[in-house]
Amino acid sequence: MVRTVINPWEWQNELGYVQAVEVKEVKSTLYISGQAAVNPDGSSSNADMRTQFQLAVKNLETVISQAGYECKDIVRLTIYSTSSKEFMSTCIDLLKDFARNHEMKQSLTLLEVVGLNETMNVELEATAAK
DSSP states (O other): OEEEEEOSOSGGGGGTOBSEEEEESOSOEEEEEEEESBOTTSOBOOSOHHHHHHHHHHHHHHHHHHTTOOGGGEEEEEEEESOHHHHHHHTHHHHHHHHHHTTOOOEEEEEEOSOOSTTOOEEEEEEEEO
């Protein structure tokens, strides 16, 4: 696979994402359903957003690994949150660490939504390619 990052500016680098990712000669693509703070037994977390984000990341890592991919293969990440303001104030450092630790260069969208399933307040949807 050939991956090209398009970043006309530098400010987004501090936030842990890129403006665009072009992929060519892709061997396989993985479309990952929204991963939220669901415990291994299937129960939903009642925790705060930061704790839920940590569990959602762990679940995303598990799905990607089980599929034979790595987090650095993520080319697109969409974050659904019940409060963008709360996400930016309590979770952005975790997002930056997640991206940096896995050497990710993904496009990113953060969307505020009215609600998510059950007690969820953050959900991650991703596309990975290799």
